[in-house]
Amino acid sequence: MTDWSARQYLRFEDERTRPPRDLLAQVPLTTARLVIDLGCGPGNSTELLIERYPQAEVIGHDSSPDMLRQARERLPKCAFIEADIATWSPEAPADLLFGNAVFQWVPNHPTVLRRLVERLPPGGVLAVQMPDNTRQPALALMQEVAAKGPWAANAALDEAVRADLPAPESYYDLLKPLCARVDIWHSIYNHVMAGPEAIVEWFKGSGLRPFLTALDPAMREDFLRAYLAQITRHYTRRHDGRVLLKFPRFFIVATR
Numbered sequence: 001m002t003d004w005s006a007r008q009y010l011r012f013e014d015e016r017t018r019p020p021r022d023l024l025a026q027v028p029l030t031t032a033r034l035v036i037d038l039g040c041g042p043g044n045s046t047e048l049l050i051e052r053y054p055q056a057e058v059i060g061h062d063s064s065p066d067m068l069r070q071a072r073e074r075l076p077k078c079a080f081i082e083a084d085i086a087t088w089s090p091e092a093p094a095d096l097l098f099g100n101a102v103f104q105w106v107p108n109h110p111t112v113l114r115r116l117v118e119r120l121p122p123g124g125v126l127a128v129q130m131p132d133n134t135r136q137p138a139l140a141l142m143q144e145v146a147a148k149g150p151w152a153a154n155a156a157l158d159e160a161v162r163a164d165l166p167a168p169e170s171y172y173d174l175l176k177p178l179c180a181r182v183d184i185w186h187s188i189y190n191h192v193m194a195g196p197e198a199i200v201e202w203f204k205g206s207g208l209r210p211f212l213t214a215l216d217p218a219m220r221e222d223f224l225r226a227y228l229a230q231i232t233r234h235y236t237r238r239h240d241g242r243v244l245l246k247f248p249r250f251f252i253v254a255t256r
């Protein structure tokens, strides 16, 4: 349970790949020589980068062996490297550092973002997307379930709670002194899901991982049952039986 599961993550590949498409669409580089996909996961975002910059050397970095295994299988010609972004620095000046849905997992990520921007060459770009969904029911209910069950005394569950992102203004003030341009925006997706169970399956591949990792297998099943009951109460089925998963996401494109 401690490693990510590429298989679980890819169950919602189309929905999960739309934000990196939208992020890449705003990257103002017509060509690039070196592109790094930070937190490349199973290679879905890396594939977009290769399509957009076919002449570039594109390298994927991730800390998860399972994700890297899947990425190498998907894109055998591409280099994938195991690395922790918290301490990683580019060996050569990269034209584009691309981090889709990863920096929310990196402790003290604003400091890391600033360090990465400092290492960009003139005209180089840092492009980042992070979920900004900590106030959405799907995330708030993880915390609520963690606080009430027989597992409530487990201190590791407190650490599983993801903090709110800092305000957009603080990213602007952090990065603009180093950049010619900082473009910041939010998009809110409304993913059409088959039902409440699908929402649980979605988060088993991402936000629920730290909670489930903190529990033993029996407790894990009970936790998931309690979480599904809450999700079912909060996400009402639409006329066709499906539910909408509202998902706000935060984007930054910083050009040195």
Ligand SMILES: C[S@@+](CC[C@H](N)C(=O)[O-])C[C@H]1O[C@@H](n2cnc3c(N)ncnc32)[C@H](O)[C@@H]1O
Pocket (backbone or CB within 6 Å): 004, 016, 017, 020, 038, 039, 040, 041, 042, 043, 044, 045, 061, 062, 063, 064, 067, 083, 084, 085, 086, 099, 100, 101, 102, 105, 106, 206
């Ligand atoms: C939600 S997935 C994003 C995958 C892909 N970039 C995408 O666009 O769908 C997050 C990835 O970040 C990786 N990750 C999390 N923390 C990391 C860290 N500190 N260093 C490197 N990779 C990390 C995870 O292993 C996982 O593969």
